[in-house]
Amino acid sequence: MSEIQEIKNRITESETKAGRSLWYYSWKRLKRNKLAMVGLYVLSFMVFVAIFAPWIAPYDPNDQILEFATKPINFKGEVLIKKDLGSNNELQYIPIKKIISSSGNDINYIDYNDADKTISKSELNEKTPFKTLTFLLGTDRFGRDVLSRLIYGSRISLSVGLISESIAIVLGLILGALAGFFRGTTDKVIMWIINVVWAFPSILFVIAISVVLGKGFWQAFVAIGLTAWVDIARIVRGQIFSIRETEYIEATKAVGFKSPRIILRHILPNCMGPVIITGTVGLATAIIFEASLSFLGLGVQPPTASWGQMIFDGYKYLIAGTNWGLAVFPSLAIMITVFAVNLLGDGVRDALDPKLTK
Amino acid sequence: MNKPLYVQYYKFLSKAVQGDLGRSYSTNREVTSTIIQRFPATALLATSALILSTILGVLIGIVSAIKKYSFVDNFSMVFALIGISIPQFVFALLMALIFGAILKWFPISGYITEGWSHLVLPMVTLALRPLAIIARMTRSSMLDVMNQDYVRTAKAKGLSNAKVIFKHTLRNALNPVVTTLSASLAATLGGAFFIEYIFNWPGIGLLAVDSILKLDFPVIQGTVLFSAIIFVVINFLVDIVYAFLDPKVKLS
Numbered sequence: 350m351s352e353i354q355e356i357k358n359r360i361t362e363s364e365t366k367a368g369r370s371l372w373y374y375s376w377k378r379l380k381r382n383k384l385a386m387v388g389l390y391v392l393s394f395m396v397f398v399a400i401f402a403p404w405i406a407p408y409d410p411n412d413q414i415l416e417f418a419t420k421p422i423n424f425k426g427e428v429l430i431k432k433d434l435g436s437n438n439e440l441q442y443i444p445i446k447k448i449i450s451s452s453g454n455d456i457n458y459i460d461y462n463d464a465d466k467t468i469s470k471s472e473l474n475e476k477t478p479f480k481t482l483t484f485l486l487g488t489d490r491f492g493r494d495v496l497s498r499l500i501y502g503s504r505i506s507l508s509v510g511l512i513s514e515s516i517a518i519v520l521g522l523i524l525g526a527l528a529g530f531f532r533g534t535t536d537k538v539i540m541w542i543i544n545v546v547w548a549f550p551s552i553l554f555v556i557a558i559s560v561v562l563g564k565g566f567w568q569a570f571v572a573i574g575l576t577a578w579v580d581i582a583r584i585v586r587g588q589i590f591s592i593r594e595t596e597y598i599e600a601t602k603a604v605g606f607k608s609p610r611i612i613l614r615h616i617l618p619n620c621m622g623p624v625i626i627t628g629t630v631g632l633a634t635a636i637i638f639e640a641s642l643s644f645l646g647l648g649v650q651p652p653t654a655s656w657g658q659m660i661f662d663g664y665k666y667l668i669a670g671t672n673w674g675l676a677v678f679p680s681l682a683i684m685i686t687v688f689a690v691n692l693l694g695d696g697v698r699d700a701l702d703p704k705l706t707k
Numbered sequence: 708m709n710k711p712l713y714v715q716y717y718k719f720l721s722k723a724v725q726g727d728l729g730r731s732y733s734t735n736r737e738v739t740s741t742i743i744q745r746f747p748a749t750a751l752l753a754t755s756a757l758i759l760s761t762i763l764g765v766l767i768g769i770v771s772a773i774k775k776y777s778f779v780d781n782f783s784m785v786f787a788l789i790g791i792s793i794p795q796f797v798f799a800l801l802m803a804l805i806f807g808a809i810l811k812w813f814p815i816s817g818y819i820t821e822g823w824s825h826l827v828l829p830m831v832t833l834a835l836r837p838l839a840i841i842a843r844m845t846r847s848s849m850l851d852v853m854n855q856d857y858v859r860t861a862k863a864k865g866l867s868n869a870k871v872i873f874k875h876t877l878r879n880a881l882n883p884v885v886t887t888l889s890a891s892l893a894a895t896l897g898g899a900f901f902i903e904y905i906f907n908w909p910g911i912g913l914l915a916v917d918s919i920l921k922l923d924f925p926v927i928q929g930t931v932l933f934s935a936i937i938f939v940v941i942n943f944l945v946d947i948v949y950a951f952l953d954p955k956v957k958l959s
Contacts, residue, residue, distance in 0.1 A: 548935045550894045553915070557931050560919055637794040641901065644796055645919060660800065664905075667804050668815065677804070680797040688792040695788070 357604045360615075375622075378700040385696020391689035399503040406497035407485070410654045416444035416461040417484070417492035419672045424484045429458065429473055443468070448479070487674045489662060495674065498654035499682055505655040506686060509570045509648070510636040516574030517635075518628050521581025526612050528582070529589025539582070546579045555638050559647045569648040573638045577631050584627050588620030622701040629694035633687045640683050656683050723932065729925035731918070738929035742911060748818060749903070749910030753895040756830045760838035761888060767838075768845020768884075769877065772853065783842060790839030796901035799832045803905060816907035829906040833899050837891040844887050848880040855879075882949075889945035893938045 379385055398405055417426045427448075431441035449457040454470050473479075486495040528539040546554065558572035592598060593616065601611050642648035643657030651658065656679040663675025710718075722729070728738035767787075771780040793801075806828060807815035817825045852858060853876055861875045903912035911930055918926035 548939050549931065550934050550938060552900065553931055553934050556900075556915075556919060557927070560922070560927060633792065640794055641796060644901070645916065647919070660797065664800060667800065668808055670808055673804060676800055680800060683797055684789075684793050687794070688789060691788055691792050 353604050356600065360601060360604065360606075375697075375700040379696050382696040382699060384692050385700070388689040388692030388694075388696065391685065392693060395503055395507060395686055395689070398500055399507045402500050402504055406494075406500040408482075408494040408497045410493060410497040410501040411652045412493060414442055414444055414482075414488075414492040417482075417488050418490050419666060419675070420484060420488045420492075421672060422485070422487045422674055424487055426482050426484070428480055428482060429456065429468065430477055430480055431473060442482075486678050487672065489659070489675055490666075495659075495678060498659060499656070499678055501654040502656045502659060502679065502682065503686075505566070505643075505649050505653065506636050506639055506683070509566070509573065509639040510632050513570035513573035513635045513639075514577065514628055514632045516570065517577035517631055518581055518624065520574065520578035522585055522617065522624065524578070525582035525585025526589060526617060529586040530593065530608065530612055530616065536586070539586075543579045543582055546576065551576050551634075552638060552641060555642065556645065556647065559642060564647055564650055566649050566653075569639055569642050570635075572642070573635050576638075577635060580627050580631060581624055584623045585617075585620055588623060589616055592616050592619055626694065626698045626701060629690060629697055633690040633694065636683065636687055636690065656680075719928070728929040728932070731926050732923045733918075733921050733926075738925050741914065741926070742929055742933050745909060745911050745914050748908060749896060749899070749912060751819070752826070752829055752833060752899060752903070752908060752910060753892065755826065756833035756895065756899075757837060757888065757892055759830060760834040760836075760841055760891075761884075763834075764838045764841030765845050765877075765881075765884065767842040768849060769872065771842065771846040772849035773872065775850065780846075784846070787839040787842045790835045791843075793835070794901075795832065795836065795899070796905060798835055799829075799902050799905040802828050802832050818909050825906075825908075829899075829902050829908050832906075833895060833902050837887070837895075840887050840891070841884055844883050845880065848883045849876060852876050852880045885945070885949070889941060893941035893945075896937045896941065 414426070414428070417424070420426070426444060427446075428442040428444050431443065444461050445458040446461060446463070447459045449459065449465070451457070451470075455467050456470060456473070457465070457467050460466055484494050484496070486499065489495055489498065524539050524542075528536040549557070554576045555572045558575055559568050562568040562571060598611065598615060601615055639648055639655070640657035640660070643655040644661045646658070646661065648657060649655045659679040660676050660683075663672070663677075663679070666672040667676040719729075726739050728742075730737055731741065734741075767783045771783050774780050803815050806812045813827045814821070814825050815828065819825050858871060858875055861871045866875075899908075899910070900912040900916050902908065903910045904916040907913065911933065914926060915930040915934075917923075918930065
């Protein structure tokens with residue numbers, strides 16, 4: 350067996366063998382960091398809530414009971430439930446203030462216009478004609494349950510955050526790797542694009558892109574992704590500049606491996622640490638950007654619940670001093686999520702880069 | 708408007724370099740003069756907030772670095788992390804709620820023409836994020852420098868603690884802080900969008916948000932372009948300042 354062939358085999362073997370890697374030791378270090386683990390638990394909880402939202406949320410987030418609009422925390426509203434008429438499967442609520450009498454076949458009640466009304470029992474649901482709805486965090490201006498909207502809003506925040514950051518990482522990895530590996534003209538062109546994107550304050554760039562693309566769900570994460578990739582690309586490029594000078598890369602070239610294989614299997618895995626660190630920070634930023642976009646009415650469109658939009662809606666009530674919860678609860682939700690991501694991000698940074706821990 | 712896109716773009720560019728950004732769809736005023744008229748408010752807000760955040764941030768950073776892992780350190784670092792985690796508009800709302808609506812210490816909306824107290828809430832709100840970043844920066848770069856040999860030498864010489872910290876450590880630790888500061892300055896001078904919007908502060912940011920909500924494209928273009936120019940100019944100036952501050956950096 351020739352010597353070159355032997356080296357080739359050894360490198361191929363190292364490609365497939367996992368072993369106790371950097372990741373194993375990093376994960377051990379991360380587990381010891383209490384704050385980071387708190388962040389991880391909170392974040393896992395959020396993801397759990399987002400995935401199982403339909404089972405966790407007490408009500409449908411878009412069910413409107415206009416009579417119950419902007420009610421305070423722990424509001425209990427009484428309703429009569431109409432019979433399910435089959436065709437449209439929705440329950441029909443009749444909000445009532447009080448039942449006066451329910452004798453025989455009729456129920457006598459006072460509705461929200463203070464009118465005295467009577468309804469036949471045969472029109473009502475047989476099993477539960479009467480129900481008290483509890484709104485733990487109150488209701489918004491359409492009488493929708495704030496808690497349910499918060500729970501459904503986590504889906505938007507997390508998914509836009511994750512998807513846009515994934516777009517950013519993929520774009521950043523590809524362009525950063527190309528620039529770093531091939532240098533020369535490729536590098537110049539890519540760096541030029543990076544510098545152009547960098548010249549704009551990022552939130553402004555996000556807003557500008559989403560104004561061009563129009564309002565909506567996918568527009569939001571495309572806009573954020575197209576802005577955030579530059580951070581990743583710069584890091585990857587810098588990493589590759591130093592890694593490609595190392596001896597083990599020289600070895601792969603000497604035995605005649607092709608560029609894609611060198612980049613994918615030998616260079617990129619070795620610069621994943623900084624990418625993950627930047628990615629977690631980017632995730633926090635992406636969540637904030639999504640909230641900012643929907644606060645301006647540019648992100649997800651109503652009636653879909655999103656935290657930024659809930660804050661925008663609730664802002665007027667907060668200033669007027671009528672119902673502070675409408676703005677404060679979604680604000681808290683964003684804060685807790687971003688705080689958890691940042692705690693985790695700090696921990697990941699310390700775990701992946703032992704030089705930094707003091 | 709019915710010309711091809713590249714012709715329109717060429718027209719826009721050739722007018723823009725002459726300082727003509729067109730007229731607003733909604734008010735029919737010249738975009739350039741509107742931006743110039745709005746700039747002082749933004750500049751006042753940005754500089755005052757950054758002065759506040761630099762002074763406080765560096766102080767907090769120094770104390771945290773000296774008393775590493777003490778209660779003060781942990782407290783201020785968690786505080787700084789919270790400061791980074793709160794979206795600006797959320798913090799603005801909380802400030803408006805607590806100090807404006809509940810305590811009624813400061814007015815929620817308006818400009819300094821109605822009294823300087825109008826500056827307080829937007830300034831403090833805008834200062835939070837750079838303050839948090841600067842505090843974290845100062846702490847970590849102070850810790851870096853404190854392990855250097857020349858600091859140990861300075862201590863061994865028997866210099867007072869204050870002299871070691873301010874003359875030998877802080878001076879060398881401030882470089883990354885200048886970078887952070889310039890980035891914040893560049894970003895906020897182009898308009899603090901959400902803060903200006905929430906506190907109704909008549910600067911570039913409010914102009915930008917208003918125009919976005921009204922889809923007033925000439926104004927959107929103008930404010931975006933203006934922010935980008937500010938960003939580039941500030942970064943250029945900072946590079947020059949750097950060369951003076953740090954002899955290791957050479958302008959090529």
